[in-house]
Structures are given as C-alpha cells and as structure tokens.
Amino acid sequence: MKRLIFATNNRHKLSEAEAILGVGLVTPTDLGIVEDIPETAETLEGNALQKARYVYDIRGLTAHSGVPTFADDTGLEVAALGGAPGVYSARYAGVGCSYDDNCRLLLRNLEGVADRRARFRTVVALILDGNEYLFEGTVEGKIIGEYRGEGGFGYDPIFVPDGFRETFAQMSAEQKNAISHRGRAMANLAEFLKTKNL
Ligand code: IMP
Numbered sequence: 247m248k249r250l251i252f253a254t255n256n257r258h259k260l261s262e263a264e265a266i267l268g269v270g271l272v273t274p275t276d277l278g279i280v281e282d283i284p285e286t287a288e289t290l291e292g293n294a295l296q297k298a299r300y301v302y303d304i305r306g307l308t309a310h311s312g313v314p315t316f317a318d319d320t321g322l323e324v325a326a327l328g329g330a331p332g333v334y335s336a337r338y339a340g341v342g343c344s345y346d347d348n349c350r351l352l353l354r355n356l357e358g359v360a361d362r363r364a365r366f367r368t369v370v371a372l373i374l375d376g377n378e379y380l381f382e383g384t385v386e387g388k389i390i391g392e393y394r395g396e397g398g399f400g401y402d403p404i405f406v407p408d409g410f411r412e413t414f415a416q417m418s419a420e421q422k423n424a425i426s427h428r429g430r431a432m433a434n435l436a437e438f439l440k441t442k443n444l
Pocket of ligand 1: 336337401
C-alpha cells in the first residue's frame with residue numbers, strides 16, 4: 247500500500263483520521279518538519295491547500311517527494327454573524343486566545359440574537375500525483391446560550407447539532423465523529439481514495 251501523509255501535528259485529528267481511513271498515516275513530525283506550517287489564506291479551502299502544498303513540496307528533493315498528502319481546515323459559521331468566525335475560528339478572540347475566550351466572545355456577540363443557526367464546515371485538500379482535490383463535510387446546528395458538557399474541544403460546549411439535544415461536548419468521541427463535519431469530510435476523502443485503490 248502507498249503511504250499517505252496527513253499535514254497535521256494534532257494527535258487527536260490524526261487518530262480520528264486513521265480510524266476513518268483504516269490506515270496508519272505519516273505526519274510532518276515523522277518527516278522532520280518541525281516548524282509551524284503556514285495557514286494564512288482567507289478561506290478554509292485556501293488554508294487546507296496551503297498546508298497540503300507546503301508538506302507535499304517542502305521535501306521535494308527527498309524520498310518523500312510525490313507521496314500523497316492531505317490537510318484539513320475547519321471553521322464555525324454562524325448565520326447571524328454573516329458566517330463569522332469562519333476561517334478565523336481558532337483566533338476569534340485574538341491571537342493566542344483560549345477555547346474559552348472564543349466561546350465567551352461568541353456568546354456575547356449573540357446576546358439577544360434569536361437566530362442561533364450555525365454550522366461547522368471542514369475542508370480537506372488532497373494532493374495526489376500532483377493533482378489537487380477538495381472534500382467537504384458540514385454539520386448544521388445551533389449555538390445555545392450557556393456551556394454544557396466537558397468533552398471535546400473548541401466550541402463543542404455551546405454547539406448542539408440538529409436532531410440532537412446534547413452539545414458536542416456531551417457526546418462520546420464516537421458519537422461526535424459519526425456525525426461531525428470532520429468525520430464527514432474524512433469519510434468523503436476515504437471514499438475517493440478507495441476509487442484510486444489507495
Ligand atoms: P482547525 O482548522 O481544525 O484547527 O479548527 C480551527 C478552530 O475551529 C479550532 O481552533 C476550534 O476552535 C474550532 N473547531 C474545529 N473543529 C472543531 C470541533 O470539532 N469542535 C469544536 N470546535 C472546533
């Protein structure tokens with residue numbers, strides 16, 4: 247089987263992707279890439295492509311050249327805020343802010359707002375034989391008014407997916423992965439890789 251690189255150093259994402267794809271993945275750290283991978287684009291698609299290209303290209307003169315590489319980027323898009331925080335989800339409350347800072351700011355910005363609709367959107371960019379492919383996964387839901395649950399990360403304690411009463415933070419990892427934006431995007435990637443016998 248051909249090797250596959252996932253351009254992330256997030257161990258949580260790595261194990262989730264390995265479970266969905268059913269293969270062991272190579273990470274930037276495994277390749278000796280220790281610097282932060284730039285993500286300075288203004289869209290999720292742009293950032294996912296930027297990260298995948300960086301890792302696919304950076305070792306272009308080594309044995310890793312041409313190994314299929316993918317990367318992901320996720321944003322929370324809130325309808326009443328015109329799609330914010332979107333691509334800025336990680337640093338909504340400022341560079342270096344915590345998950346809690348971001349959630350608090352979002353709840354403050356939605357105070358008195360009746361329309362609570364929001365969705366998580368993940369874009370996965372794959373580079374295979376020099377060609378670029380994009381996959382998407384979304385989950386629709388709403389932002390509630392207070393924190394509920396201890397699990398997950400990021401905006402999980404204030405996000406309730408449609409069709410459920412619990413927040414993502416109140417679900418087990420398996421429950422969340424089965425319906426999550428990232429889980430769906432990875433499943434779409436997995437489907438595609440199967441058609442390429444990868
Ligand atoms: P990333 O592109 O996966 O690093 O995600 C960017 C930001 O979106 C994270 O820093 C989190 O704030 C938020 N985020 C991404 N995925 C999730 C999730 O599954 N639950 C809650 N927040 C998330």
